[in-house]
Amino acid sequence: MPGINKNIEEIKLLLPDYISGNIESGDKKLVEDAFENSPELQELFNEMTGTFGFVSKVKFKEPDTLYWTNLLPRIHERLEKTEERKFSWEKVLSYWKVFVPVTAVILLAVVYFTVLNKNDESTITEKKIEKIDTSRKIENTEKKEIVKDNNTNTTEQEKKIPVDKKILKHYPSKYDKTDEKPVQDKILKETPKQEEPELYTEIDIEEEAVFTGGTAGMVDDEIESGLNTLNRNEQDELLKELINSNL
Amino acid sequence: MKGNLAGGNNDIDLVKQFKNGDIRGYNEIVRKYQQQVYWIIRKIVQDHDETDDITQEVFIKVHSALRDFREESNLFTWLYRIATNFAINHVRKVKVKNTVSIEVVSEVEYGEKKADELIDDERQRKILEEAIEKLPPKQRAVFNMRYYDELPYDEISNILGKSVGGVKANYFHAVKKIGGYVKGKL
Numbered sequence: 209m210p211g212i213n214k215n216i217e218e219i220k221l222l223l224p225d226y227i228s229g230n231i232e233s234g235d236k237k238l239v240e241d242a243f244e245n246s247p248e249l250q251e252l253f254n255e256m257t258g259t260f261g262f263v264s265k266v267k268f269k270e271p272d273t274l275y276w277t278n279l280l281p282r283i284h285e286r287l288e289k290t291e292e293r294k295f296s297w298e299k300v301l302s303y304w305k306v307f308v309p310v311t312a313v314i315l316l317a318v319v320y321f322t323v324l325n326k327n328d329e330s331t332i333t334e335k336k337i338e339k340i341d342t343s344r345k346i347e348n349t350e351k352k353e354i355v356k357d358n359n360t361n362t363t364e365q366e367k368k369i370p371v372d373k374k375i376l377k378h379y380p381s382k383y384d385k386t387d388e389k390p391v392q393d394k395i396l397k398e399t400p401k402q403e404e405p406e407l408y409t410e411i412d413i414e415e416e417a418v419f420t421g422g423t424a425g426m427v428d429d430e431i432e433s434g435l436n437t438l439n440r441n442e443q444d445e446l447l448k449e450l451i452n453s454n455l
Numbered sequence: 456m457k458g459n460l461a462g463g464n465n466d467i468d469l470v471k472q473f474k475n476g477d478i479r480g481y482n483e484i485v486r487k488y489q490q491q492v493y494w495i496i497r498k499i500v501q502d503h504d505e506t507d508d509i510t511q512e513v514f515i516k517v518h519s520a521l522r523d524f525r526e527e528s529n530l531f532t533w534l535y536r537i538a539t540n541f542a543i544n545h546v547r548k549v550k551v552k553n554t555v556s557i558e559v560v561s562e563v564e565y566g567e568k569k570a571d572e573l574i575d576d577e578r579q580r581k582i583l584e585e586a587i588e589k590l591p592p593k594q595r596a597v598f599n600m601r602y603y604d605e606l607p608y609d610e611i612s613n614i615l616g617k618s619v620g621g622v623k624a625n626y627f628h629a630v631k632k633i634g635g636y637v638k639g640k641l
């Protein structure tokens with residue numbers, strides 16, 4: 209029985225074609241044979257025959273004849289609109305033809321000017337630094353000159369002091385050892401007080417240069433040699449003069 | 456058009472003409488097949504204005520896709536497939552939008568007209584339109600192709616991408632549903 213039921217289900221699908229007459233002869237025979245044994249199939253056949261009868265009577269409303277003549281122009285109208293809206297690579301390419309070189313030039317210009325400005329800024333700063341350096345150098349040289357002037361004053365004064373000291377060194381026996389200190393102190397006390405230079409380091413360097421290997425040393429040797437040429441009486445007189453001169 | 460989708464002999468020439476940049480080839484194709492395309496769509500969609508809109512869309516699609524059309528294929532089979540798919544897609548969209556509203560309107564309309572014993576052509580047409588509108592899109596297409604255009608099942612299965620058995624079942628259910636709806640309305 210299930211085999212027959214399955215067969216009926218398959219035959220049911222052939223019914224519409226059987227009614228409309230659009231069926232092969234083999235299938236037509238199958239349907240006609242099944243009718244005898246299946247009242248369900250007969251009932252379905254009657255229903256479908258009524259349906260096809262109704263559908264065949266219904267006529268669709270035909271459009272006007274003008275509709276067919278106007279359809280093509282309307283399609284073209286719409287085609288043009290869609291073409292306008294459509295994304296066009298050709299348009300884009302034409303834009304790119306102009307856009308790419310222009311942007312490239314602009315970018316190059318921007319890069320060039322930014323680099324140029326940076327160089328200018330660096331040169332300006334370098335120049336500023338140079339200016340500052342030169343102004344400092346000038347200031348330093350001016351200061352050095354001032355210090356030199358001061359030093360020359362001091363060296364002139366100091367020239368006299370070492371002479372006294374050296375004289376004392378050469379002639380220690382002439383004076384009492386107890387008297388030596390007070391004399392030196394006296395000399396130092398009586399020497400005019402030097403104004404302290406503003407730039408200590410530079411002055412120190414300058415002083416060192418003057419006193420160690422400068423012209424003062426040469427003068428000392430000359431003085432020494434000069435003093436050595438003096439006889440003892442002359443030396444004593446000179447000493448006395450120096451002591452009395454309140455230096 | 457009944458029984459097969461064989462196109463005209465000069466279809467290939469028209470396609471070649473269009474591919475060579477001559478728009479007259481396309482124009483000739485439109486003139487030749489506009490009525491057939493219109494009716495394929497009309498029997499699925501039912502409404503004339505909607506059919507008109509979809510017919511234009513189909514030919515716009517043909518214009519853009521004709522360059523890729525392989526000349527060994529049948530032009531009308533290709534057109535038929537495009538038109539059916541456009542119509543089915545349209546029905547699907549409309550069905551999603553108007554499922555409730557169509558139901559309500561039809562019931563009210565025919566509820567009032569039940570008293571009228573005379574069934575004129577217009578009313579019969581409306582009932583059939585509604586019956587077809589109740590069908591799922593693919594059943595509509597199958598009914599149209601098999602009943603009106605008398606296409607063989609293998610051709611329909613080729614167009615819709617369904618098995619022959621599936622197409623036969625679709626046709627059977629479409630006829631049954633239409634009958635059931637019409638019976639209820641008459």
